[in-house]
Amino acid sequence: MTPQPIQNFYDDKIAICYxxxxxxxxxxxxxxxxxxxxxxxxxxPRDYHTAFPGVVYGGLLASVIDCHSIGTAIAAMYDAxxxxxxxxxxxxxxxxxxxxxxxxxxxxGVELIINARIKSLTERKALxxxxxxxxxxxxxxxxxxxxxxxxxxNFLVDG
Numbered sequence: 119m120t121p122q123p124i125q126n127f128y129d130d131k132i133a134i135c136y137x138x139x140x141x142x143x144x145x146x147x148x149x150x151x152x153x154x155x156x157x158x159x160x161x162x163p164r165d166y167h168t169a170f171p172g173v174v175y176g177g178l179l180a181s182v183i184d185c186h187s188i189g190t191a192i193a194a195m196y197d198a199x200x201x202x203x204x205x206x207x208x209x210x211x212x213x214x215x216x217x218x219x220x221x222x223x224x225x226x227g228v229e230l231i232i233n234a235r236i237k238s239l240t241e242r243k244a245l246x247x248x249x250x251x252x253x254x255x256x257x258x259x260x261x262x263x264x265x266x267x268x269x270x271x272n273f274l275v276d277g
Contacts, residue, residue, distance in 0.1 A: 123149035124157075124193040127204030129269070137185030148182055150189030150234075154197060157190025157234040163226055174224040176258075182232060183248050183260045184216050190234035191244035191264030198239060207269075214243070214263035224250060224257040234262075242266050 125138045125148070133139045138148040150157045161182050169175040188211050195209045196202065224230065234248040243265055250258040 123151055124189045124203055125149055128210075129208065135185060137181045138189060146178075146182060146185070148185040148189070150186050150193065152190060152193035152197065155235070157186060157193060159186045159189075159232040159234075161230045161232060163224075163230065165226070168226055172223075172226050174226055174230075176218075176220055176224075179220075179224060179250055179258050180216065180218045180260075182230075183218060183234075183250065183258065184213055184262065186232045187216075187234045187246045187248045187260070187262035188213060188264050190236070190246060190248075191239075191262075194236050194239055194244060195241075195266065209266065210269060211244070211264040211266050214265040216260065216262050218258060218260045220258055222255060222257045225252050228252045237261075 125140060130141065133141045136142055136145045139145050140147065148159055148161065150159050163174045167175055167178045191211045192209050193203060231251045232248060234246050237245045237247050243263060246262045246264065248260045248262055249256050
């Protein structure tokens with residue numbers, strides 16, 4: 119398991135994503151740890167992440183899955199190239215597709231474990247299968263396509 123999350127290697131200027139940006143004070147702060155096969159994240163929903171009493175809001179779960187899957191893809195791409203995270207040139211991805219299937223209501227008050235596995239990987243794309251566990255119960259499954267793009271710093275607008 120990597121000693122620190124892949125998100126710690128994202129460029130400071132652009133680490134502002136609502137889901138995983140360490141510089142977004144209001145964000146979810148998703149952190150992805152890569153072990154060479156599985157990306158693992160832990161997330162504790164807060165009281166205001168509710169859909170209705172006792173159940174986590176599904177849109178929040180999709181956001182957590184999205185950022186964690188992209189983080190896993192980035193870590194896997196560095197690994198496939200035999201490079202340490204954060205080395206140049208920067209590897210970054212965006213979401214090409216996010217397909218979420220809700221299997222069971224996800225309960226509040228339980229730390230969620232999110233596991234992402236690479237189903238296929240090329241230099242330009244990764245296909246991932248991600249699941250959310252509440253205890254031993256898989257509550258959500260998703261398939262995510264991550265697409266490699268030039269540095270996210272290119273998304274910044276001067277002005």
